[in-house]
Amino acid sequence: MAIKTFWTIGFRDLVRNRRRTIATIVAVALGLMVIMLMAGMLKGMVDSGLRDNIRIYTGHLQLRDESYEVEKMSLLARDLLEQPQALAAQIEMLPETKSAAPVLWASTVLSTARESAGLQIWGIDPASPFHEPLRLGLVEGSYLTADSRGEILLGKRLADEIDISVGQRVSLATGDSNGAIGDALFTVAGIFNTGFASYDQSSVIMPIAQAQSLTRTGDRASTIIVTLHDRDDTAAVAAQLAAPGYTILTWEDLNQLLLTLMETGGAFYYIIYIIVILVVAVLIANTLLMSVFERTREMGILASLGMKQRQIMLMVLLEAVILSLIGIAIGLVLGLGSVAYLSSVGFNLGEDTAGLMENMAMGSRLYPAMAPDQFLILSLLMLAIVTLVSVYPAWVAARMEPVEALHAF
Amino acid sequence: MEIIRLENVTKDYTIGEVTTRALDDVSLQFANGEFTTLVGPSGSGKTTLLQIMGCLDLPDKGKVFIENRDVTGLKKNARADLRKSMIGFIFQFFALVPVLSAYENVELPLILNNVGEKERKERVMYLLDAVGLGHRVDHRPDQLSGGEQQRVAIARALVTDPLIVLADEPTANLDTENGKQAMDIMLKLNEETGTAFVFATHDPRVVDYARRVVQMHDGTIANANAALDILQTAD
Numbered sequence: 001m002a003i004k005t006f007w008t009i010g011f012r013d014l015v016r017n018r019r020r021t022i023a024t025i026v027a028v029a030l031g032l033m034v035i036m037l038m039a040g041m042l043k044g045m046v047d048s049g050l051r052d053n054i055r056i057y058t059g060h061l062q063l064r065d066e067s068y069e070v071e072k073m074s075l076l077a078r079d080l081l082e083q084p085q086a087l088a089a090q091i092e093m094l095p096e097t098k099s100a101a102p103v104l105w106a107s108t109v110l111s112t113a114r115e116s117a118g119l120q121i122w123g124i125d126p127a128s129p130f131h132e133p134l135r136l137g138l139v140e141g142s143y144l145t146a147d148s149r150g151e152i153l154l155g156k157r158l159a160d161e162i163d164i165s166v167g168q169r170v171s172l173a174t175g176d177s178n179g180a181i182g183d184a185l186f187t188v189a190g191i192f193n194t195g196f197a198s199y200d201q202s203s204v205i206m207p208i209a210q211a212q213s214l215t216r217t218g219d220r221a222s223t224i225i226v227t228l229h230d231r232d233d234t235a236a237v238a239a240q241l242a243a244p245g246y247t248i249l250t251w252e253d254l255n256q257l258l259l260t261l262m263e264t265g266g267a268f269y270y271i272i273y274i275i276v277i278l279v280v281a282v283l284i285a286n287t288l289l290m291s292v293f294e295r296t297r298e299m300g301i302l303a304s305l306g307m308k309q310r311q312i313m314l315m316v317l318l319e320a321v322i323l324s325l326i327g328i329a330i331g332l333v334l335g336l337g338s339v340a341y342l343s344s345v346g347f348n349l350g351e352d353t354a355g356l357m358e359n360m361a362m363g364s365r366l367y368p369a370m371a372p373d374q375f376l377i378l379s380l381l382m383l384a385i386v387t388l389v390s391v392y393p394a395w396v397a398a399r400m401e402p403v404e405a406l407h408a409f
Numbered sequence: 410m411e412i413i414r415l416e417n418v419t420k421d422y423t424i425g426e427v428t429t430r431a432l433d434d435v436s437l438q439f440a441n442g443e444f445t446t447l448v449g450p451s452g453s454g455k456t457t458l459l460q461i462m463g464c465l466d467l468p469d470k471g472k473v474f475i476e477n478r479d480v481t482g483l484k485k486n487a488r489a490d491l492r493k494s495m496i497g498f499i500f501q502f503f504a505l506v507p508v509l510s511a512y513e514n515v516e517l518p519l520i521l522n523n524v525g526e527k528e529r530k531e532r533v534m535y536l537l538d539a540v541g542l543g544h545r546v547d548h549r550p551d552q553l554s555g556g557e558q559q560r561v562a563i564a565r566a567l568v569t570d571p572l573i574v575l576a577d578e579p580t581a582n583l584d585t586e587n588g589k590q591a592m593d594i595m596l597k598l599n600e601e602t603g604t605a606f607v608f609a610t611h612d613p614r615v616v617d618y619a620r621r622v623v624q625m626h627d628g629t630i631a632n633a634n635a636a637l638d639i640l641q642t643a644d
Binding site for chain 2: 002005008009012013016297298300301302303304305306307308309310311401402403406
């Protein structure tokens with residue numbers, strides 16, 4: 001009953017000082033809009049980075065021999081998968097699977113007359129849907145077929161760096177399964193740009209049969225990269241594929257670094273959110289403090305009528321809550337609207353910024369994403385911090401001695 | 410029947426380095442149904458006495474009893490509880506909550522006392538009718554004249570059926586007509602309800618209404634039952 005009266009007094013007092021109230025509400029709304037945009041941008045960055053990593057590089061799952069270590073890129077028979085095409089065909093029969101692509105990895109040194117570079121060979125099935133981004137990313141020359149021999153594809157970043165063009169002949173010095181190093185000449189059939197800087201910079205693409213021949217690994221593969229129709233089916237499919245002698249790696253295992261970076265980035269962003277919220281909260285507390293000092297006499301009247309300290313505190317805190325709730329409501333509308341708009345038109349980062357994110361296939365446009373759980377947390381955080389900071393003006397109001405307050409007459 | 414008793418009450422105020430004795434060893438009693446004025450020049454301690462009687466402030470020495478209960482040692486919240494049910498206040502500047510209507514201002518003490526809605530409505534309307542403002546219940550203070558505001562304040566002071574109403578210069582900001590009207594209403598309600606009224610005043614019109622006059626001087630009681638015809642209220 002008393003709370004309803006306190007709401008009434010608080011709300012009407014805010015209406016009485018319209019300009020100050022509107023300015024404070026606008027500050028809350030804009031503050032929330034800004035941090036929602038930041039959260040949306042971070043989510044957009046994480047979502048698109050992860051999505052593109054999976055799409056171009058890691059797939060949802062990888063099946064490997066249990067002894068295979070990717071850092072060593074072993075070509076020993078015992079470390080590789082036998083009959084990878086048959087395995088891939090079995091995996092593709094699962095209804096959740098979109099594609100299963102065997103890949104052979106090997107280390108190589110590419111040399112031209114003027115330059116050389118240590119690279120990673122990707123022996124692929126060019127027709128596999130998993131490598132569609134390669135095909136679509138072709139910017140010069142022609143794509144490969146499974147039967148292509150003596151032809152390779154290189155990334156545009158690498159080609160630009162060591163000045164290679166389509167049609168040029170290059171030498172690849174590659175180790176084989178016996179540990180011998182062999183030289184072979186290849187023609188650059190095409191140049192691609194996936195937007196994934198580290199991939200474009202360090203990969204040599206050739207048909208898997210060509211790679212197997214070069215490395216004398218027979219009909220073996222380093223891994224089978226599996227993509228699914230729905231990322232959420234990863235655990236279920238991983239469980240189905242689990243078998244002795246194999247290692248199953250999920251997209252979470254394969255993107256550990258990215259996920260850790262994003263978590264750290266997310267934590268850092270929270271520091272910024274809290275700073276923005278604190279600035280808004282201090283503004284509200286200052287507004288309330290001014291209001292309390294202007295209403296000293298009124299506080300004295302209320303105390304003389306028998307209103308207790310905690311009731312006076314509650315009344316002032318309710319004003320803070322009213323201001324916050326209205327500001328948060330408007331901020332949510334502005335924030336959701338901004339994120340929705342930018343999620344369709346994108347936010348231009350510029351080529352230089354995109355280039356900094358080497359391990360993510362991020363273009364120069366960032367598309368923020370809706371993050372409803374984050375938006376809710378940020379709204380509640382705003383409300384909580386504003387209320388907490390408003391305890392001070394509420395306490396000032398409550399501790400006024402009625403006699404002193406009334407003498408403010 | 411005695412309702413308030415002060416025993417050897419002393420109160421000092423310190424502002425900066427200057428300490429002023431506002432009340433000096435004051436002993437005084439007030440009974441049920443009194444209609445009493447405190448008179449004296451400015452600085453004689455009238456307002457301080459009202460504040461201590463009303464538990465808005467505590468004495469530095471001495472004791473205060475309300476209905477024979479020693480309230481001197483009560484903490485702030487306990488004194489607030491006491492005020493909300495037993496003591497009504499009327500101030501010189503009306504002291505209404507500016508954002509509440511006449512009805513809501515009068516209703517507020519009842520809300521603080523957890524009185525139910527039906528009973529609140531009956532009581533509020535009875536008092537607003539009694540002060541002649543039954544037709545102005547939805548008006549806020551800035552929509553009421555000074556006299557009307559003071560009448561709302563009178564209604565608010567009486568709404569909890571208190572033991573005593575303490576009024577500090579209630580007519581100081583009213584013209585002759587409104588001042589007379591306010592005093593007529595308070596006298597009538599005093600006679601009807603039996604609530605004691607104690608006024609601190611310079612206004613001779615208020616003194617004329619009093620059945621008892623307490624004369625104060627320099628924080629002491631010069632005369633606890635001064636005869637009306639020998640009173641002077643000099644600044």
